[in-house]
Amino acid sequence: MKILVMSDTHSDRAVITQVMSQQPEVDAIFHCGDSELAYTAPELQKAYKVRGNCDHDVNFPTEVIEEIDRKRIFMTHGHLFNVKSSLTALSYRAREVQADVVLFGHSHVLGVELVDGILYVNPGSLLLPRGRKEKSYAVIENIDNGWHVIFYTEEKNVIAEKTLLY
Template sequence: MKLLIISDSHGLQDELFGVFDRHAKEVDKIIHCGDSELSKDAFISYDNLLIVRGNCDYDASFNDEINTDVMGLKIFLVHGHLHNVKSSAVNLSYRAEELNAKLVCYGHTHVAISFQENGIIYINPGSFRLPRKRIERSYAILNYQQDEATVNYYDHLGKEILDLKNSFVLL
């Protein structure tokens, strides 16, 4: 299974949908971790999209969080501002454990990172518009097969960011 994970696109529409279209045939789901600053109607043609509301999203029809199962993998999706992720991942991890999630996708910090803690994989794809701590505007693709996960990061043009690549085993 492959997931495209993106966040914090802050009003970019053509470039965002260009990334969606670039990877449409290779991914099973597209995940947007909030702060698109677009209306839900803008995403109408993407039926394989999961998207949450960020602190800069004004369309109240987006959910604040999504807890779902995609091809046997329990996923918790959130922007992160309601969990204070800029200070610590503790609140986020408590919520993920409550939900028995194995994958957490979040944004808000604009910092691209992936890590594993207590058997849960956490992925922040960074910001597609305004990155912090790096110059690349980024997104991630998770390849998950038989309890092994590889996270590859890409810049806005689709060039892989090799030093962010990470692999995990789910227990």
């Protein structure tokens, strides 16, 4: 399994299209909210997507749970779980839905960690990053006994890379 994860693009249609074209070999695309586009926007048609606090289209779900290659992926924007303060509420929900992977945005801060066998990934923001100057997105690949996560800039330069074993 190999997935592309982006978030917090805030109306930038071009960057969504650009990033998707850079990663044609992924099995799925996830947008963690605050696209500020319509649910039916052509740029998002190939992506699983959720509603962020800046999204006004009520057709976006607040959560997505999808199974890919026997891995359960839980995605939400993060604002309803107060992710800027703590991942505790998000981790309770992740366990409740038996997630293997949790994808979220909202804070605009990229990050990855493996906690109690669950992979948590925030791809950062492709418009207004916080904590660093580079705009970012993530590619997650399931490998033998773990995960390989690469964070890229919008120009597909590697920002950070991490392998986490479970």
